[in-house]
Amino acid sequence: MTIDKYRAMQYETLGQTDVEVSRVGLGLWNISGGSDWEKTDEDQAIETIHEAYDSGVTFFDTAEAYGDGYSEEVLGEALDGLDRDDVVVASKVWQDNLAYDDLKAACEASLDRLGTDYVDVYYVHYQHPEIPVSETMRAMKELQEEGKIRVPAVSNTGPADLDATLAEGRVEANQVPYNLLWRAIEYGVADASRDEDVDLVAYSPLAQGLLTGEYESIEEYPTGRMRTRHFSGDRPGARHGEAGAEAETFAAVERIRDLCAEYDRDMVEVALAWPLHQPGVTAVLAGASSPEHARANAAAADVSLSEDLLADLDDATADLKEALGPNPDPWQSDSRYN
Numbered sequence: 001m002t003i004d005k006y007r008a009m010q011y012e013t014l015g016q017t018d019v020e021v022s023r024v025g026l027g028l029w030n031i032s033g034g035s036d037w038e039k040t041d042e043d044q045a046i047e048t049i050h051e052a053y054d055s056g057v058t059f060f061d062t063a064e065a066y067g068d069g070y071s072e073e074v075l076g077e078a079l080d081g082l083d084r085d086d087v088v089v090a091s092k093v094w095q096d097n098l099a100y101d102d103l104k105a106a107c108e109a110s111l112d113r114l115g116t117d118y119v120d121v122y123y124v125h126y127q128h129p130e131i132p133v134s135e136t137m138r139a140m141k142e143l144q145e146e147g148k149i150r151v152p153a154v155s156n157t158g159p160a161d162l163d164a165t166l167a168e169g170r171v172e173a174n175q176v177p178y179n180l181l182w183r184a185i186e187y188g189v190a191d192a193s194r195d196e197d198v199d200l201v202a203y204s205p206l207a208q209g210l211l212t213g214e215y216e217s218i219e220e221y222p223t224g225r226m227r228t229r230h231f232s233g234d235r236p237g238a239r240h241g242e243a244g245a246e247a248e249t250f251a252a253v254e255r256i257r258d259l260c261a262e263y264d265r266d267m268v269e270v271a272l273a274w275p276l277h278q279p280g281v282t283a284v285l286a287g288a289s290s291p292e293h294a295r296a297n298a299a300a301a302d303v304s305l306s307e308d309l310l311a312d313l314d315d316a317t318a319d320l321k322e323a324l325g326p327n328p329d330p331w332q333s334d335s336r337y338n
Contacts, residue, residue, distance in 0.1 A: 008302040009056025012282050014088075015172025015199045019120060019151055021088050023276055023301040025059030026052045026294060027203055027285035028075055032067025039067070040289050042074055049078040051291035053087070055298035061175075061203075061285045062114075063092035063125055064106060069113050076115035089114060090121035092155055092175075095128040095336075103139040107148055122149040123175055126336050127161045137168035153201075158328065158337030159192035166196055173282070177330050178202035178275050180317050181210055181230065181252055187326035189337065190280055199282040202275040204330075206286065210249070211271035213257055218246055228330040240333045245323040255316035263309050270309075272300035277310060 010023045026049065033039025040048070049060065062071040072091060079087065091114065097106040110119065122143065124136060140152040154165055155175035165171055174193045176185050182204065193200055206212055208225045215221045218231075226235040230249040233241040260267045275284045288294040305313075329335040 008299050010301045017151055017172055021059040021283050022057045023283050024298050025061055025283050025285045026057050027287045028062040028071045029066050030287035032071045045074045046078040048288050048291050048294045052294035053082055055295045057298050059088045061090045064110050065094045072113040088120040091119050092123040092125035095126040098128045098131040098136045100135045100139045107143055119149050121151045121153050123153045123155040126156050133164045134168050141169055158189055160338040162192055173199045173201050175201040177204045179205045179207045180274055181207040183321040184328040189328050194280040200280045201283050202281050203285045205272050205275055205284045213267040242333055248320045248323045252317045252320040259312050269300055269303050273303035273305055277305055
């Protein structure tokens, strides 16, 4: 199977590298299931990956923590049917594995599950406050020298940890949650990354389904997904203990829905395209559980939003942005971002 890079997809190089990624990537967290989604059947997941590839997507994002390796294994099976040279495989090492020996072993295990000799982009999933960054970056540099990773990167990383990381070695991307309902990185994380020429890769562009237009009220939204700080800390599975911003969240969703109707635009298309119109964002990672969703998501790369619509969307979500505040961690009050 050879990719057809048709005009709807756009591509950019990542950071200061020559690694080219599709501006819409396929995020593979959701296929592992859990409290957020049902686990996707392996055959359907592989078909979805292949459809994304046929639609111009070359950027595939997974992690050792997604389904305890299930997501990596499925992507590995799917890679058998693709041209590996055309694919950018990204994975992440979990925060408990950032010590030198643990990180080297974790990378080897990921390579084994993926069935590949190298990972194109290897992220630190979260920083660990008790493991020296110098130790983590020493392992990253060696893996890069050995040809087992091409691009070191970080995820969910704030300004202080980014500075500490860059003092030990170059990283090219910071993967962060960013969407119309979650704009907390605009308080500092985005500027810190852009100032260092570290590209932003936005995940959760549909806010776990809130921006699909499917849910008009909180009563319709799956309770298993009510773990973010949008929702009350009393919701099952929530870890933050805050009051949440439920009224503001669904008011913003309604305003976005109305704007999409006013401008005659599809809400999912607008939500996926919005991060790509923000400074410093190179790619957006959208999950999909079916080939149809993957194909529709890929088309967002070629969507242009007018300045008027962008200004109206900014206004529509400003109150929610203020209510949620500058903590960029969607799940915890005691932010893991520093």
